[in-house]
Amino acid sequence: MSVETSVGIVYTKYFTFAEPPNEMVLEGGQKLGPITLAYETYGELNEDRSNAILIVHALSGDAHVAGIHHAQDAKPGWWDSMVGPGKGFDTNKYFVICSNVIGGCMGSTGPSSINPATGQPYGLSFPIITVGDMVQTQRELLRHLGIEKLLTVTGGSMGGMQALEWATRYPEMVRSAIPIATTHFSGAQQIAFDAVGRNAIMGDPRFRDGDYYDADMPSKGLAIARMLAHITYLSDMSMRNKFGRRLRHRDRLSYDFQSEFSVETYLDYQGEQFVNRFDPNTYLYITKAMDYFDVSARYGSLDEAMKRVQGRMLVISFTSDWLYPPYQSEEIVYALARQEKDVSYCCIQTDAGHDAFLLEFEVLAKLVAGFLENTLHPERIGAPEPLDSSETDLGPPAAASSSIYEGHRVDYEMICNLVDEGSRVLDIGCGDGALLCDLIRKRSVKGVGIELAQGNVISCVRRGVSVIQANADKGLGALPDQSFDWVILSMTLQVIENPDLVLREMLRVGRKCIISFPNFSYWKVRAKMLINGRAPVTRSLPYSWYDSPNRHVLSIRDFRAFCRERNIRVEQEIALSNRGVWRIWPNLLADEALYVISAT
């Protein structure tokens, strides 16, 4: 661990509250107190207390996020890759707090704690806790620390659930939230895996109704629960690459029931390690809290829950996470978008499965650092300065980027002139967010982009431009009617798979739509066709037939006819060339066309 990027030696602190008779009332109705939370902090709270970040942990995590506990400590905190000087959560800039959840076994009050009323460990007499209860206790800790507003609250997996709960339960305290690899509720498959783990623990004869603290603990059951859970944290592909069919200790099959494949001995090891550090009862309580999690339960619907959000939201998922699949994050994202909240979404390309939230720290750091910067300094959003050079390596390009037009964007200035001051704008195929930056700066719009390429999405987030990673051909269905003043499709129509559908969706979602595209009947195109008899290559159609991402070619006359057939109102038709607007013979003399259309 390099000294410069580590927070160094840190100490766990403890905060106790809810002393009787002022016990905390839990979501299930029971009272609990006193309650102790173990917590750590990193960095310094600034003078106006505006730089506080709350990190919330997953099932098996604890308060020890970063740094080491003593000079010989070989094992840094669980998110040390993300928290430290110059890291994603930069402790030179921000004050970072993390506490072990209530119900936990790493210093916070949980089933293994002594019940002061009996002098014995709570065991199963500990009340059932919920993600809401976790957040309620964290709110007490923040009050204790004198923090009334969080710059962000973030975590992966169950941490993401807590981040969502924070953003909806105490919206006025949350300037932003970053839920990672999570869901708005536990679904049937997630509950099923948890239930099998709990069955393994409770079926262990040593479990004795949770009253095992003075004897051997149900370690076999806990190990099985952990082994199973561990499979769900990886992906088929990461396991194939990491273990394959390798044998651990032998060079041939043993023809007995000993663990012999590497993956078996690895899982054995994971199980053994876990029983040395974790309390089986805590495993029951925390998985139950996850199963109960449904952020919408208190508010009637996901949309009603997301309506409460006041801060900026950055939702992150991972392509190979099958435990909390990306579609579950997307449901959160579109509910926020429907409620006109400031939401960005990135689905990071990785083989690492659910564990990616601990492993993909380079891409995460790029997203998070830019997002925090822009949350702390909203005046910098839309700034035209070039992105730093590290931007060139922002992950794999999308299979088919929706923003591929490489020419000089003569249409940008025109679009800026058309869009009303302060309006709500959706830019489909927004690329690196350049047009939206222009619109934010010059027209103070509230803008959202839709973009497929990961590198572009990260660029948008770093510029402070809200962006949803999605395929335009599929991405509008979840947005409500007439929810944008302007929907823009700039030089993207020709690469869309189903332009008929996308145009219909644009007209449904937006009051007015701006479409620009290369004019296929531009005279140079026609001349090349006529004289050469070849598919044309021009400034605005710069590709050869065999490497073109363009799926559709159309002319101004084609688009006019299309609007006529579909009963679409053409409000403006602007013909463009690199010299500017063309007023005569546009179908012949313009190499680009720009339309303002609306539904009739």
Added chain:
Amino acid sequence: MSVETSVGIVYTKYFTFAEPPNEMVLEGGQKLGPITLAYETYGELNEDRSNAILIVHALSGDAHVAGIHHAQDAKPGWWDSMVGPGKGFDTNKYFVICSNVIGGCMGSTGPSSINPATGQPYGLSFPIITVGDMVQTQRELLRHLGIEKLLTVTGGSMGGMQALEWATRYPEMVRSAIPIATTHFSGAQQIAFDAVGRNAIMGDPRFRDGDYYDADMPSKGLAIARMLAHITYLSDMSMRNKFGRRLRHRDRLSYDFQSEFSVETYLDYQGEQFVNRFDPNTYLYITKAMDYFDVSARYGSLDEAMKRVQGRMLVISFTSDWLYPPYQSEEIVYALARQEKDVSYCCIQTDAGHDAFLLEFEVLAKLVAGFLENTLHPERIGAPEPLDSSETDLGPPAAASSSIYEGHRVDYEMICNLVDEGSRVLDIGCGDGALLCDLIRKRSVKGVGIELAQGNVISCVRRGVSVIQANADKGLGALPDQSFDWVILSMTLQVIENPDLVLREMLRVGRKCIISFPNFSYWKVRAKMLINGRAPVTRSLPYSWYDSPNRHVLSIRDFRAFCRERNIRVEQEIALSNRGVWRIWPNLLADEALYVISAT
């Protein structure tokens, strides 16, 4: 159960062999005997013994495939939907056999059987068995039944492993095999799930080293293994649709650790049912056999294993099967294709997960019935008769079919004249197999198609045309250099995403390639462009710009230039219109072009 489609009341039979001192030598080196197999048969063996089908079961299956055991029996056999008069495996035509595997607990010799040497159940003294051992015992059963050649051997999951083992171990006995929802080896994730299940059983204190037959059995451990396995048989989406977050018995959360979500009580029920019918030791032995399965282990590589296959192969996978994902089937398919075996592949679109092999019987029956018919009557392959009307509902169309050209195929006759008698042909974007049928009938070629749309793939299989369901943009990489005499891309170039790559791959894979495409510089196209200034719609380009599946437009001159730049030898250039071949001004007067090209 309808009387007309059920095999009715059936009886389980028993066959015992390997009586000492003639014990069977198992793959692990140990000897075992006597061995009893429980089996059932349905239908009648025909006179020349050519209609025998062996069905092999999965982990928890048994010999009872179809029908009922007595008049009041409410539960038919495990694949009753597929086996019976007029069903996929039509017992009016075929003689169907199924036996419980060795190591099983449903009548065949396994760990719960009495060891004649001790008079006690074998328990863990039963030798470790392999999928190869299962197949070796089935071969003895067939010998007993007087069957020397199987029309087909088929099964899902572990049944698919046995089918693959049959096709490679006894290739001369296997006229065809249909491995379904399976893999050529157990991968790390599959082994991991099995290992957790075995740990649950062996960790149950009632397990007592497998010696529990005179006491309570380790039912808690077995139930946990089954609950876990059951999750892997479903899909996230099917569980979401079936259970969601519904509560079973209450209308509110109970705030305790009782099973309360529907999915929990469902898994409890699955666990309970299973322990009533299954032996925990058998669970250990059979999962171990699956973990050991690697069809290539005896032969050095998957390709060497597949090289041994003599019969026709139909490999089937399911889109939502994450336990045995489609890519594992595809590895089998391409290994067979590389060895120039007769292989077809269909990946059925479904939400049902791994269990789809038991549930998607309608599509399966269509595939299987046609495949069996053509295997029994190879002379009917390529017959030009129209497919029956039920073909119109063959499953969802592909998102982007690779065979979309709807016009009259003036190029077919030309292609038939070009292709050599008896040559090996690959048809990319083969549609419903019409061209391959022509080529088989007229030129006796050995043909394979590549096709994306499920309905077309099923049509091909039913016609007896070998077809691999794949996206042409990705599908050729696994095929070896110069492995086909002819590679055909008929009216498909324009819809391919990356024609440059596909053409390069075609030239690598085939000695000669035939390409036909609509000529974009056909005079009518040019005239419409020039006069109307609109993207043209003609006989061979029948789409509007907004609904065209065509991603690329090119002309004869474009293709000539492309070949020149890429150093591709143009062996023939044939310009076509609906009146036939055009010899003058082809770039202007032909609406279609056909090329024979080869690598230089």
